[in-house]
Amino acid sequence: MGASPDWAEIRAEFPALRRWTYLNTATFGQVPRCAVQAVALHFARRDALACSDFLAWFDDADRIRALVARLINASPADIAFIPNAATALGLLLGGLDWRPGDRIVTLESEFPNSIYHPALLSCHGIEFIEVPWEGFWEAVTPNTRLVVVSEVNYITGFRVPLRDAAPELRRRGVLLFVDGTQSAGALRFDARQVAPDMYAVHGYKWLLAPNGAGFMYVHPELRERLMPNVIGWRSHQNWRQVDNLHHGAPVFPAEAEKYEGGMLTFAVLYAMEASLRLILEIGVENIERRVLELAGKVRDVARKLGAQLLSDDSPHYDSPVVAARFAQRPAAELARELARRHVLVSARHDFLRISPHFYNNEEDIARLEQELSCLL
Known part of the structure; x- marks a missing residue:
């Protein structure tokens, strides 16, 4: 793919994303259709x-x-x-x-x-x-x-x-x-x-x-x-x-x-x-740029909602893993309630761990913000 991948087209390779707002790649990555087909072919x-x-x-x-x-x-x-x-x-x-x-x-x-x-x-x-x-x-x-x-x-x-x-x-x-x-x-x-x-x-x-x-x-x-x-x-x-x-x-x-x-x-x-x-094919440089951009948007949402972040603005936290603690409710409880709403994140040591990959988009992050706002 070129310098500007078609992220919407790429997202279609991951059927689970039609039903779930999946922000949990630090636990499991979604396996693309092409990989499932490769197993069947074998x-x-x-x-x-x-x-x-x-x-x-x-x-x-x-x-x-x-x-x-x-x-x-x-x-x-x-x-x-x-x-x-x-x-x-x-x-x-x-x-x-x-x-x-x-x-x-x-x-x-x-x-x-x-x-x-x-x-x-x-x-x-x-x-x-x-x-x-x-x-x-x-x-x-x-x-x-x-x-x-x-x-x-x-x-x-x-x-x-x-x-x-x-x-x-x-x-x-x-x-x-x-x-x-x-x-x-x-x-x-x-x-x-x-x-x-x-x-x-x-x-x-x-x-x-x-x-x-x-x-x-x-x-x-x-x-x-x-x-x-x-x-x-x-x-x-x-x-x-x-x-x-x-x-x-x-x-x-x-x-x-x-x-x-x-x-x-x-x-x-x-x-x-x-x-x-x-x-x-997408290019790791394109992927890195995309996941860091999405992770930055997640941090912005977390700050807007009053979260304590386990990160700062240094290059040490240029990664797709975001940890946020909300004083209003325990992280495990929030993760369960979000899952009921088909928004998947994880709880680790009383922090919500939110981990977008290149198959995510801004609509996923807006959905996360919407559901968290209702739960806090």
Whole structure:
């Protein structure tokens, strides 16, 4: 599509929007019709060919891998498919040679994926610390081995300045894990510029894919030393020779696919491919501009209605996630009442979380304002 996408035409790809004012992509993205059709086509192909062409599915997976690489400006060799972002963090935490006294740093109010597993390492003498952004650099001490952050915080919408932070962490020899689940598909990400050690995305939110469709970027330097901790028949470099599979210790491929282990969940990958093509056709720059514009309008409405916002006007909150607290009623109660009126948002820690994507429009925000005005 050109510089000015036809947002009304694009919106027609999402049938649920005919019945719902959907401002809840930070929970689930709406899956477009083209992605649903891609799943149906996969199963029709299975029926027609009785799975006799299953090796060709892996060629398709490589095509999808190339689309992911294009989305984040990486090499296809850097990309592995994962079922969720927690899997990627587990791979990283399980593959490092931890020593007592090592430190892991994350930010306050992180998603539990970024907290639970690192916290459990404390029984092995690993120090795990959660800090506000204002105290981040003070917390990154010489014994810090790993920083775990979400690019966009799932509650507040806080956006970590990765382009500034990542080079400094690399200079200090600290590994960086970034969860991009709340940003990929809505905001631009350049893997070559940021160069995190690992970047993981579960695509069921802003990438508009089904649950179970995700990917991770693994930096080439990390791949050289990070052993897979899920080993399967595709862990050996010549796994495509299915008529004569290797028996014995595997020789790992150099590419990130060595972390995939076994069979892929092709149905959801085909759906993710269709959504990726839609996103790339619209243009991530156009999408980012649109979602930030809509999020700004949501903040304006919230302020007009007297809300306390968990954000300020700094670039740290240039994200599509808006958190607003209304003193008149609890957030969970407001979310339930809005849902009764077919307006979907979510409640997180007594804040209403409102998260528009490119398929939303100004009429959705006007409807939100109208219904909130009636409820407050």
